[in-house]
Amino acid sequence: MFKDVVLEAGAHHWRLAASALYPDAEPIINWRKLLPVDKGTKHQRAYLTKSSKEFLEALIDMPSAQRRGTLSHATVENWWRWLRRLVVWMVERDLWRFSQLGPEAMLEFLRERSVAADGSGERLRNGNVFVVLMRWLWDLRFDYTASLRVNPSDLMYEIDRLFPPKQRHGWKAVDEAVALPLLRDAIWWLKVHGTTLQATLRKRALLERGFVGITADARSKARTQAYRAFAAEPEFADMARDLGMEGARPYYALRRAVNCTEGACLIILLFMVGFRCRELVSMDSDAMVREDSEAGEPLYRLRGVAAKKGGEARTWVASGPVVDAVEYLVSMHVDARTFAGQKALLIGRRGGNPVVAGSAAKRISTHSIGPRMLCFANSAFRDDRPRLKHLHPHSARKTFARFVVLRDKRALESLAYHYGHTHRLITDGCYVGSDIELAQMVNEESRRDLAAGLTDILSSSVIAGKAAGNLQKFAGSGTSKLRGRKALESLVDRLIGQGVQLAPCDWGYCVYSQALSACRGDALGPNEANRSAEVCSSCANFVVTDKHRGWWTERAERDAQFLDTKGLPAQTVAWVQRRLDGTHQVLRSLNAGRLHATSQNQSE
Template sequence: MNATRTSRAARELSASVRPPDRIWFLDEGCNWTDTVWRMTPTSVFEESNPVYLRWDFSLSEGRRLTDERYATLLESSRQLVALIRTRSISTGAPQRTGTVAGYFMYLRTLIRWMDQEGFSRFADLDASALMRYQRTLSERRGANDRLIAPTTVQKYLYLFDYMYRFRRELGDTLQVCPFPGQSAGDVAKVYEPDRRRLPYTPEHVAIPLVQGAIEWLGHAPQILCARDIYAKSAAVSQRENLRPESVSRRATLELLKWQANVSDRATRPLRSTIDLALQIDMLYAACFVVISYLVGLRSSEILHLQVGCAEGKPGHAADGEAVAVIAGSIFKREAQYHGRRHEWIAPPIALRAIEILEALSAPHRQRSGRRDLWLRRQECGITEWQHDYPGRLVIPDSARICHLLMRFANWLQLPEHEGIPWRLTTHQGRKTFSRFVAVRDRSALYALAQQLGHRERTVTDTSYAGNDYKLNAEINSTILDQSVNAWEHMLSSPTLGGLAGAEIVAKRPQFSGATLKQDIKSYARMLVDAGLVLGVCDWGFCVYRQEHSACLGNAMGPNPARREPSTCARCRNFSVSAQHRPYWAWQLARNEELLNEPALPAPTLRIVRQRINEARAIIAAINGQKEDP
């Protein structure tokens, strides 16, 4: 009798509040009442890895939610998940299935707790029950047997926001305000230091990473040629019905023969087809690093790029020079399957990475008829590049790209961070790009937000560059650290060039003894604390004092619009040391080369000669000092 009444209540609830278009988000052949929901993909990634929601999860005493006694609760749960899929609290747009899968996990935890506590309906949860559930969450332990973080508790509590916000649209749902006068974060005791920020790559790791990636892109023609040689050799061997090991052996011999006749070889020799497969993978990794670290795309945005995405746009400058962009789609917080179209301004090396990806993916695109640049075989190995390979082609997920980046880091032998290898992730390039821009020009956040595709600059502030207070603190901290290091260098250098350099040499104290390094560091910190903050750039140091500023700076610092090497060279704030010799040597060589131009106008000729004299004078001053040990 009770079971019949429960079933009838579930049917009445279904008829009264169920939206008529409730199954649009279920994949073809999947019905509302099915035990397992297969969600319609909301991106290309989910085509090969669809999201499944299993409603027959276990409860206490061996029961399952799909049992007849839980029919009402099951129907209410389905209604709630359908609402979450259909509407976001923050934007009102449909949410992607990955987000829904997270809420489903939170819902499953709540239902299991309700079953243990004797609750059969969401509407029965009162303030006391919510307090007990919050306490249970805060006492949960994760896989490492540690208490779950407050930020994780906060995610579980987000479910109550949905239940209460849309209580008029759901039949069985929360009837009391879950956090009166507070937010889920307040209740979970989430404080600003607890918020987990995705890390950026430390500078001493990021620089060799990007440099190594750019260098490896230069070997793309040889690697692509070697791949074609392998594919042709494999095709011939297969037509002769050779065994797989014989195919590989013949291809290796062909590669060795080709490599012996190549004058501009790759930095690492090809000894086997395994080496070729590795170098192709490293080329993919280098393309990802260049686009991520130098343009700022998310992982999903990079992996969804298609052939022809590199475009030219008319420039806004007086010369009308075209601006190169990468055209793609943004999927974050976007309901559409194909996301929102966006264009990212890109440097030439990023466009070169796109060209290489187009060449790499050409065989896969021809075979599949698709336009995606990141089509790869699911399994690893050189057989991916055989002409008649019948295997399935997919776009790699973030986990596979993370693994690829770690292999690339080991391959480049990147420096360690605090004694351990730095772990690269797919989002670090975007974070590192954002921080590089924000720290160097605090006025560029609007342009940065546009480049990153943020609808509001507050997202850029909070998630990437920090809010205004935190951003300014980070910028100032970075500048102070640079100033201390620069002062230590100038206090220990035997001589310094530049007008300010001569002044520093004449007035600095003499350091000696066993504590020399510590004394220099302490004195450098004292100078910075006293307000003598340095401007650090490739061509020298700026001991900034407004009254002597040749760039006409103000009380805040040098004028970025007028600050350039020639202006600095004649400024009383300028100091230069041995570490800047490569820059000035490059300047000298570049300008001397310009003198060989036969059609150089007379005004330009005068400027070039002036630059040559400046560079020679600074190099002469630098050559009068000893190199740092």
């Protein structure tokens, strides 16, 4: 496998065989960039580089890679980037051999890779790849020098705390209630504003083409006049208004329009065909072909390269909206594509600026697909639609699978063939899911439970606990500030939309915030192993309502009866008394809240 993937293995550069999915790629691994400059001795640098080369070669030749039959150069480049990040981290701590990575160092590295480096505390979705890298370093320890001596499996308890198993999943399908309006809006946008944008871009291209032999000042004045003329057109003004760019400079409105229109086309293609992102990016402008069926009806297909099966050629059937989106993308940058001799269907744009003939027209990067889609999804004219914080191309692929199977489960075999999977169980397990209806029912029931808990807190005349003070701005002192059921339901919906987490239990509610968690919970919620009435009552997330008064009263009575028992050890008495004092404190808070509510009602 190594000789098939690495065409030339020099001392400082490895030249890789480019995959058919990357028509413009010239992949090279530069080993001189593995280590930071001016770090370590010549021997240390050479020894660590030698060890890293041996590991990467063993990784390419490992049995699981050979079973694929082919190995993309992009996969090897990803492996090299992960390895380089680990090596740079080691060198900064004066660790020059993998054998020096002890348990503490390994966990420290994984801990840094589990959250964002900007201090926001946001968990990284791709951090788990470094756990996989550690396992490979252990599995291949006999194939490279100064190998790892610690088995990552011995640290799985600590690793699971950093990368909870619940977070180790791929991108999920977009809910149908969100995906269908998004797809309808994309088709609508292309029909209503596509022609306006295309005409504006054509005028701009003609303007730029006439700038030969004139001064920069003259070009600037001509552009200003042209953009004023664009803004004066009613169709352009309507498009800018829908983008929320009414009153903005026409240049910025045009740039936003290009981003959103490309995003609309991408949404149509990804949600209605189910491409892998790389399959779509590698597609050329002549990908559309027309065939006639036996009945004489036109049948359109898209030619491209499959991401699996060694990058062999394949086709996808294209429906009407897909045909319109492809034809629009072809004509959108036809001048720039012709001038640069570029065949790519999707053209990248430097700084988001519209492409003009004469500029370097390059194939778009896969990293630009998601932001384009999200730009359209969160456009101003969609303010009344469900909002999306993240929109990944693979989510669209999984959503397409849900579209197909939800309507006809007999189509699973055809869907597996369409996706290029070797067996329909792969499609069913990884893309569709075993029971979509059950998952939807569970999500709906969880939301109802969350809404019921928030309603109890916000409508209760008595709330106690350390989080009660923070909730007063929502609940006031009773229901005086939340008059009417509609107002309360609206507030609960808003809180749920903001992502509030509520963990109910027999003794109260946890309005969860990881930063304030006394049980040392994580991003997924409270730590169930550390939760208890004593821990919760001392936590800043804790809230009690009158609903829980019976639990605390019974607890106080049981502890009081227990303390009446004769012959108890002093330590036991001290511990139970301390627990009883905490129980009385909670009851006093509830009683004080009841008295306050009663006096306020009498004054009203």
